[in-house]
Structures are given as C-alpha cells and as structure tokens.
Amino acid sequence: MHENFRCGYAAVLGRPNVGKSTLMNHILGQKVSITSRKPQTTRHRILGIYTDDDAQILFVDTPGIHKNEARSINRYMNRAASSSMVDVDVVIFVIDGTQWTEDDELVLEKLQKTNCKTILFVNKVDKIQDKNQLLPHLAKITERFDFDAVFPGSALRGDNLEPLVKQIKEWLPKGDLFFPEDYVTDRSQRFMAAELIREKLMRSLGEEIPYSSTVEIEQFKTDEKGILHINGLILVERAGQKAIIIGKQGQRLKQIGQDARIDMEELFGSKVFLQLWVKVKDGWADDERALRSLGYDEN
Structure with a gap:
C-alpha cells in the first residue's frame, strides 16, 4: 500500500x-x-x-x-x-x-x-x-x-x-484500508444466506407475495465434513401466501431452495445442505418490534 x-x-x-x-x-x-x-x-x-x-x-x-x-x-x-x-x-x-x-x-x-x-x-x-x-x-x-x-x-x-x-x-481522502483487502462486504454469511433465499422468492413469485415475506436463518453451522447446514424460515402474512410459496406437492419451495443452494455454494465455497420452512406471522411488515427482531435495524 x-x-x-x-x-x-x-x-x-x-x-x-x-x-x-x-x-x-x-x-x-x-x-x-x-x-x-x-x-x-x-x-x-x-x-x-x-x-x-x-x-x-x-x-x-x-x-x-x-x-x-x-x-x-x-x-x-x-x-x-x-x-x-x-x-x-x-x-x-x-x-x-x-x-x-x-x-x-x-x-x-x-x-x-x-x-x-x-x-x-x-x-x-x-x-x-x-x-x-x-x-x-x-x-x-x-x-x-x-x-x-x-x-x-x-x-x-x-x-x-x-x-x-x-x-x-x-x-476519496488519503488513508489506510478500513477492511482487509479480501473482504467484499461487512455482512455476515448468515445475513447473505437469508438474502439469497429472499432473492429467489422475489424472482419466482408474483407481485404481492415477495413484499409480504421475509427470511430468518434459524441454523447456520458447519459439520465435521465441512458441509454447511442452513435452516431457513420464510415468514409470510397469510395462510394463502404460504400455500403459494410451497406450491403443488412442494415443488415451488423445492425449486427456491435448489436455486438458493447453488448460489450459496458459490458464495461460501463449500457444500451446502439447505432446508426451508414457511410460517405465517401475521402483520410482521407493519410491526416495528417484529422488524427489529428480524434484523431490520438502521445498520
């Protein structure tokens, strides 16, 4: 430098x-x-x-x-x-x-x-x-x-x-590195995993549901073989939205999971075992307390 x-x-x-x-x-x-x-x-x-x-x-x-x-x-x-x-x-x-x-x-x-x-x-x-x-x-x-x-x-x-x-x-002002030169973001892998799942939701669903859904990562850990185990919870506001995301015989949810897993393996550089669930949490998008608990803060 x-x-x-x-x-x-x-x-x-x-x-x-x-x-x-x-x-x-x-x-x-x-x-x-x-x-x-x-x-x-x-x-x-x-x-x-x-x-x-x-x-x-x-x-x-x-x-x-x-x-x-x-x-x-x-x-x-x-x-x-x-x-x-x-x-x-x-x-x-x-x-x-x-x-x-x-x-x-x-x-x-x-x-x-x-x-x-x-x-x-x-x-x-x-x-x-x-x-x-x-x-x-x-x-x-x-x-x-x-x-x-x-x-x-x-x-x-x-x-x-x-x-x-x-x-x-x-x-830019003259100065030293703020972050190590191999960093591309300050966000955690856990956060990135949730975002990748949400991206696949946005891309595969109609106009309304992506805005009524969010993703929470409940488990993020690596086993002794180096496989990353990720459990993602997709929250929606109504039961009908849950059914649409799951799809006929679970096919849509399966596809969302497959697409997200491919991106995760590329981003994290390891094999990923991803499991997804869908849960109804009424009114989460209009509840300040719920938003904070889901990671929607000012940072």
Missing part, C-alpha cells in the same frame, strides 16, 4: 428498481446485493467493498427511496437510505435512462442537503430507443442540481463503469 492510497465511502442512491444493486455487484465482480426485476428488492443498507492497488471504495447500497410509506417496512427502508447520505465522501444518484418519476424527484430533494461530491449515473442508456432524448433530459436535471460529474452507462453490461470508479477514487 503506497502513501497516496485512498479509502472512503460512496453511497449509491436512487428510486426502486433503477439498478443500484446491479451497479455495485458489477463493480465488485461478485454478488453482494440481491437483484430482481421487482422494485424494492433491496431492503437493507449493504456495504460492498472494492479494493485495488490504489484505493478501497466502500460502496453503500441502499433501499430505493420511495414516497409510499404505507407500512413500517417502507418507512424503515426510506430511513436506511436517507441515513446512508451522512458521512460519505461521494453520492452516486442512479436514474433509469430518460425515465423520471416522483420518487426520482424525492431523491433529488434529499441530495440538496448533501455537502459531498455528487455523481449522476444514467443507467440503462443502451435501452433508450431515441438517443436524441438523452441530452435534453440530462440538461433539465443538471439545471436543477449542480452534479460534480455525469456518467451515462449500463450497470448490467458494465458500460462506462471504469471511468466511474476512477472518478470516485480521485475524490
């Missing part, structure tokens, strides 16, 4: 489903935040750690900021995202091409309170049908907020991410 080594925090903000987690995962070269096509897949603030010879960037992936705060879990997600803007060196505001919604507007309002370097990352530009719309759209946004840099690109395809990382590194 040389004397000009830099280390600091970069918060990734935006409304739900603009590609924040995909952006961070692609830069890290590893899945740290779960992804799906459904909004509000990310519920927790997650640290992704990028280290090279010149710098360590601590990316803070955040839940999508949204206006609808109908339930306690929505309020929790907005608090987690907003608090991530405090004490960071760079904020990356991710938007989806030329789309603009009231939730984007809400993020822009929150940016007015920051006093750090700000980047506008225009994601999914490869999907914009009429490229002539892009410059006028960006002109409108940059008239309203003086971003320090603007990067159009694609998180999924990796387009224009190298210049983005280079710019972030230049703005």
Whole structure:
C-alpha cells in the first residue's frame, strides 16, 4: 500500500428498481446485493467493498427511496437510505435512462442537503430507443442540481463503469484500508444466506407475495465434513401466501431452495445442505418490534 492510497465511502442512491444493486455487484465482480426485476428488492443498507492497488471504495447500497410509506417496512427502508447520505465522501444518484418519476424527484430533494461530491449515473442508456432524448433530459436535471460529474452507462453490461470508479477514487481522502483487502462486504454469511433465499422468492413469485415475506436463518453451522447446514424460515402474512410459496406437492419451495443452494455454494465455497420452512406471522411488515427482531435495524 503506497502513501497516496485512498479509502472512503460512496453511497449509491436512487428510486426502486433503477439498478443500484446491479451497479455495485458489477463493480465488485461478485454478488453482494440481491437483484430482481421487482422494485424494492433491496431492503437493507449493504456495504460492498472494492479494493485495488490504489484505493478501497466502500460502496453503500441502499433501499430505493420511495414516497409510499404505507407500512413500517417502507418507512424503515426510506430511513436506511436517507441515513446512508451522512458521512460519505461521494453520492452516486442512479436514474433509469430518460425515465423520471416522483420518487426520482424525492431523491433529488434529499441530495440538496448533501455537502459531498455528487455523481449522476444514467443507467440503462443502451435501452433508450431515441438517443436524441438523452441530452435534453440530462440538461433539465443538471439545471436543477449542480452534479460534480455525469456518467451515462449500463450497470448490467458494465458500460462506462471504469471511468466511474476512477472518478470516485480521485475524490476519496488519503488513508489506510478500513477492511482487509479480501473482504467484499461487512455482512455476515448468515445475513447473505437469508438474502439469497429472499432473492429467489422475489424472482419466482408474483407481485404481492415477495413484499409480504421475509427470511430468518434459524441454523447456520458447519459439520465435521465441512458441509454447511442452513435452516431457513420464510415468514409470510397469510395462510394463502404460504400455500403459494410451497406450491403443488412442494415443488415451488423445492425449486427456491435448489436455486438458493447453488448460489450459496458459490458464495461460501463449500457444500451446502439447505432446508426451508414457511410460517405465517401475521402483520410482521407493519410491526416495528417484529422488524427489529428480524434484523431490520438502521445498520
């Protein structure tokens, strides 16, 4: 590590489903935040750690900021995202091409309170049908907020991410590593296991049920043969949701378990024996105490 080594925090903000987690995962070269096509897949603030010879960037992936705060879990997600803007060196505001919604507007309002370097990352530009719309759209946004840099690109395809990382590194303060260089997140394996199960739920089910479900890891231990035994409990709010997740003759739950196990074995580097159960816990998503007991805190 040389004397000009830099280390600091970069918060990734935006409304739900603009590609924040995909952006961070692609830069890290590893899945740290779960992804799906459904909004509000990310519920927790997650640290992704990028280290090279010149710098360590601590990316803070955040839940999508949204206006609808109908339930306690929505309020929790907005608090987690907003608090991530405090004490960071760079904020990356991710938007989806030329789309603009009231939730984007809400993020822009929150940016007015920051006093750090700000980047506008225009994601999914490869999907914009009429490229002539892009410059006028960006002109409108940059008239309203003086971003320090603007990067159009694609998180999924990796387009224009190298210049983005280079710019972030230049703005970080000089300093030593915060985490060992082989770390990619500060989250525990137990937490990551729960998130991978939830990702498969999000990807395999319809619109409503993923938002009414969460995952709790009841057992996480390695036996004498090095096999990791994981017991996951999927909590839902109603009996009908339980039946849908289990599926006909248990087939859907089995598939969710198989898909999650494959990802776990890759992430943890060991053979995994995964068992899943589904339990009804009425109203968990609107109960502050239940949320805290399930790990929904501000960290």
